[in-house]
Amino acid sequence: MKKQLLVTDFLDRARTYYGDYEAIVGTNGERFTYSEFGERVDRFSAALQSRGIGKADRVAVLDPNTHYHLEAAFGSMQSGAIHVPLNYRLTPDDYEYLLSDSGSEVVYADYQYASKIEAVRDDVPTEVFVTNDPAAVDGEWIGFEEFIDDVDADDYERPEMSEDDIITINYTSGTTGDPKGVCRTHRTESLHAQLVTIHHHISDDDVYLWTLPMFHVNGWGHIYAITGRGAKHVCTRGVDAEQVFDAITEEDVSFFCCAPTVLSILREYAEENDPAYTGANPIRVTAAGSAAPSATIRYTETEFGWEFTQLYGATETGPLIATSDARRLIPDEGGLRFSLKQRQGVAPLGTDLCVVDEDGNEVPRDDTTIGEVVVRGNQVMEEYWNKPEETDEALNDRREGWYHTGDLAVVNEDGMIAIKDRKKDIIISGGENISSVELEDTLFDHDAIGDVAVIPAPSEKWGETPKAFVVPANGDVENPGVTAEELTEYTRDRLAGYKVIREFEFVEDIPKTATGKIQKYELRKREWDDEDQMVGQG
Template structure:
């Protein structure tokens, strides 16, 4: 028989079997069972319905990793409305674009970030504004607790939903121009959560620490998978090494995810604090993504912390999970050679086809040296880009019809394990966040003392990669540029989200160009990464 795959099934299952078990440890100190979690989500569904939210409407959530985000996601999706999580690191202008592009009908925002929405409130179509602490939020915002207190869990009806309905839109970081809304259906989200559950070995007695942002591809699927398994969510308001280690011990955390920058932070903490105990009674598993952490970091995590590390690869468009380096039959767990394998992006996960292809769409040899583009086909891959049919068509058909083209360039070994070498598009992955070099360049061109500029990823021990700007000053003299490196950095911080700001600046007399005047960024990247084992994606 065929049963529709709906994301609402995850919370339904947890309520049915684990209703009296602890579901959420909140940042505010409360602890909620799955029955209580479900009741709060039901009340929010009723409240949103009372405010006119219907199936297909978009509701944005701007929130760190709190229980309000989990409740909001399910409260929205139970109405068949479209959960639209927002990156809390963006600027008001970014939110103005996204809220207009998606036609967002309601916003639920954390008090610490609501001011960024308030700044563009009159320029967006949104009519419903809810804050988790209205007393700390400027403007006319309803209070989350008052909203659900005034609602009855019985005052809403779930509409009929299809597994092919769009249920969430996740905006990319705008690696080429404006960000695009990645549409994901009940089916893609559900099957991705199933894949995550298998490859992350999730069980009902897991305690999951939210160091990975919930907005980021719906927390890599863990808002679904952890919930559906009946495991426990431990929420956070940010990433702090002291808090992470203390929480891991106090709550007996067994699983967490995080970018290499989080692992590097913890490695520094471990050394600075005299090698403290890094776990409770349970064994700890950790998954990282983005630029692979250095082998020294992996060694510290596994040999010193006593954790088990996995490295995954994917994109917002793919769920994200499409490959994982956890191939235990191919590595010796007692030999240091395993660290090199764990740095690879890995092999395709269950139900997923991953190929590295040349410009004709043919697979490159498995010789670990021939470079091609990674293309993907799987049930977890997006439905398309929101109201961008041409971009969708190109993404799925540029070299191979029906395959998603990642734009990442890689080699592949004899076991089919990929290793990213470079990027087709000018994208920087810093601390797990995608940053557009084009966006930074456009910003810097507005500076009076900048004549030409090229931005590339530079190696960073802390972030994996960090933006570096090669600037031809308006003065024409790199020795007397008329502007300082710090002034360039501060200019980008003033005009962009802080995590996108340039961290390094080099003044040059000219930029390498082709005969037609196109800047050859590859030459700059090759020079910058000359002393690294891999140019990009390997830490």
């Protein structure tokens, strides 16, 4: 028997078995059971259909992690429309591009960000504008409550849907060039959410804290997984360390996901304020977006007492490609535990993961030979929206039918991969390849460093040389607590001679995407502005 895999199944299951149980804790203090949540979702679907929005039409959502985002997402999808979540840290010009590229006919925007949409209102194809607080927004916007109160839940009719229908378009974070719309089907979303449920050990009594943006590939699939298991969502309006620790104790949080930078923020706050680290439940935390420094992992497990898991992925893959959820391969204690947990890990169920050379052949499991990470599985995207050439390159470059990540990695004897760099971030100095990730991890162990990014800088002698942009731990760029010379000696004691960092710049912050990925291209562009080309063409 074959049953269609549909994202509507997740909320349907929660309503069937957990209707009377708390589903959502809103940022405004409101609380909803799964029955109440489901009824609001039905009314959002009915409101769309009353305005002629139906199957394959695009509905954009611009919202921090509130209950409105969840309602608009499920309301769009169960009406057959395509859910288009938007990064809430962009500019009006960015939104003009995203709304136009996706052809979104409806946009729901949180009151805090709606003005950015209003600024380009006349330049986008969107016709229906909804916000959760119209009084706080200039222009003609429909209030969310008014939008769903004008209809009855019974007015909504679910259309026939196929598991191969595109149901969401997730835009890449745009670390280089314009974002691309990643098309994901009911099938890819459903199977990915099941993988997340398995490898994150999600259960119906979990309390999930939304520190990870819901817009980021649908919150790594957690809008589905948490809902489908009948667990509880605790919403936020971004990451505030004090509020995170308060939520952990007040709501007995058991699980959350984030970028490694969030763990650093929580550590800094904890060291100054000494909050309680857990409520009634033990805590699991998963980090991704970049490799967490081993020092951060060590602190998270030994000081906070939280179980740490590394996740590796991309928007194009849902994002799960690999995970350090491999307990039999990682010792229970000791330094090796943290270095292995720092690795991106092993492929999840139903996923083929390889590290390949230029000819598409697998590299040996010697933990030394570098190759590109390629992956195939049910969670991989269908295509890029309206970009057939980019789709073909991403899925058929070195190996036909595999998604090519552009990440360079090694593989140990157990098959655990470790990312060494992006193709464009590898430093080629005097003909030697140097991993910027390795250099960053080395520097992170220094007490005076709060954050760091290493890029290739021009060198007359070597072509390229490593340069580190350092955010001082004390926040004082003028008096960072360490000199460039001292940091050079620090790296000399810990790295091969050709990897020693001789150039440092102390900065107040490092450019990052909303999901915590360092935008190294911004730093590279500044360093290489006066050069004809980069050695590594990054």
